Amino acid sequence: MMAPEDAALNGHETDKISVLIIDDDSQVCRFLSKIFTGMGYSVSHELTLTQGISHIFSGRVDILFLDVNLPDGNGLEAINTIRHHPSPPEIIVITADDNVDGAEIAMKSKAWDYIAKTGSSKNFRFALERAVEYRRQKKASLSRNDIRREGIVGESRGILKCLEKVAVAAHSDIPxxxxxxTGTGKELFSRAIHACSPRCSEPFVVVDCAALPEHLVESTIFGHTRGAFTGADRDRTGLMKIADRGTLFLDEVGELPLEIQKKFLRAIQEKKFRPLGSKTEIHSNFRLICATHRDLEDLIKKEKFREDLFYRIVSLTLHLPPLKDRGEDVAGLALNHMKNQHGANLKNGCIMSRPFMEELQIYDWPGNVRELFNTLDRVCAEAGEGATLFPHHLPEHIRAFNIRHRYAVRQTETPDPETGSFEGPLVPSEPLPPFKDHMEKNKAEYLGHLVAVTQGDIKACCRISGLSRGHLYRLMQQYDIKNNADS
Known part of the structure; x- marks a missing residue:
């Protein structure tokens, strides 16, 4: 189930370019309209300059074909007026005169092109296609650059598409x-929408629907008067009223009780509600953003979420990709977190080695960005001050996953007899050991290598491995690792 508005945003309707022709020759208007409509664009025309300018300032026009000599004015002289529009169209001047001076004036006025009416229809098609492509690139660039993306890190295709949606959402007031x-940054992107919107100077009010006790949901959202229920010893302003003129963010909206959903539906329809115990309705002009990791359509089928409420909150949908689908962003996220983390754990100057970074990019991060950041915090705390982070600093479940991943990749490859590269299936030449035995062997090899590299310097061993002296000695004894420096 997809709301009509969102279907338009995901399809071609919102991308359909609006073309306006201003020319006093109705035959020219019909001729160009037929060409541009056939190209898939939305086309309209006006026969006077006054009507044309009124059309531009009363609606959306992306591309304007503007005649020079009009009965009520000169098209070239009107360009500066048109440029005062908040989002002026790309202007293509058309004329029946071969006037070089007119072309120069048009270019100085920042017109996109200057075309003689006597030219081929291909000239009009080509000019329109170039102007459209320029318009779209400029719009996409401005959209992304205008976003206050504090905390949003990444340049993957998925994230850039999300940022474009943020720009669309910020310039409207629809839910x-x-x-x-979980952990993909739903609140972060919601705050970005608010920060880029005209409501940015007003409150961004968070309601964590999953954390609120069911008996307190209604009074928390709508507020209550003194004596409304046992324990209500004073009036309380609800979060919906606090969000007046700002943004109300319902996190995990799928957790709202059905009874509250019914009351909330009316509140977002009319922007009016009645606090518990009150006889008076309160007005609140809030913008609504909801977030959920649940499948609301599935909840509707199970009668756990109201269908009418679903269509009220889903005017525009922003779906955030999981971290496993944006692997190219992992390194940037990790570096940004290490650089900007203000917690005491990361003030110890830990440095990520290249092999460590490579391991981060292999793992699929089921807990998404939140899991990545928590893992980095834990690793830095355990490694100690000034440590260089290596793969062995990572939790065992991550290292085990990465080993299985590498083996799975190798299973699909076979060495080419000439180049030695791998293609196709590979059958192991000997039986694989049990996973536990394999891990034990790796630990023994690591400890042996550690002692050899440090020439038996136990202090250096502890610093590199992140192990305590007692833990290190126990492991060396367990795996029969000899330290010649002690003999």
Whole structure:
């Protein structure tokens, strides 16, 4: 189930370019309209300059074909007026005169092109296609650059598409539903929408629907008067009223009780509600953003979420990709977290080695960005001050996953007899050892290598491995690692 508005955003309707022709020759208007409509664009025309300018300032026009000599004015002289539009169209001047001076004036006025009416229809098609491509690139660039993306790290295709959606959402006031797995940054992107919107100077009010006790949800959202229920010893302003003129963010909206969903539906329809115990309705002009990791359509089928509420909150959907689908962003996220983390754990100057970074990019991060950051915090705390982080600093479940991943990749390859590269299936030449035996062998090899590299310097061994002296000695004894420096 997809709301009509969102279907338009995901399809071609919102990308359909609007073309306006201003020319007093109705035959020219019909001729160009037929060409441009056949190219898939939305086309309209006006026969006077006054009507044309009124059309531009009363609606959306992306590309303007503007005649020079019009009954009520000169098209070239009107360009500066048109440029005062908040989002002026790309202007292509058309004329029946071969006037070089007119072309020069048009270019100085920042017109896109200057075309003689006597030219081939191909000239009009070509000019329009170039102007459209320029318009789209400029719009996409401005959209991304205008976003205050504090905390949003990444340049993957998925993230850039999300940022473009953020720009669309920020320039409207329609409800937004942000979806994605836990830890993908739903609140972060919701805050970005608010920060880029005209409401940015007003409150961004968070309601954690999953954390609120069911008996407190209604009073927390709508507020209550003194004596409304046992324990209500004073009036309380609800979060919906606090969000007046700002943004109300419902995190994990799928957890709202059904009874509250019914009352909330009316509140977002009319922007009015009645606090518990009050006889008076309160007005609140809030913008609504909801987030969930649940499948709301599945909840509707199970009668755990109201269908009418779903269509109210889903005018625009922003789906955040899991971290496993944006592997190219992992390194940037890790570096940014290490650089900007203000917690005491990361003030110890830990440095990530290249092999460590490579291991981070292999793992699939089921807990997404949140898991990545928590892992880095833990690793830095355990490694100690000034440590260089190596793969062995990572938790065992991550290292085990990466080993299985490498082996799975190798299973699909076979060495080419000439180049030695791998292609096709590979059958192991000898039986694989049990996983536990394999891990034990790796630990023994690591400890032996550690002692050899440090020439038996136990202090250096502890610093590199992140192990305590007692733990290191126990492991050396367990795996029968000899330290010649002690003999």
């Amino acid at each position: 937004v539903l942000v979806t994605g797995e």
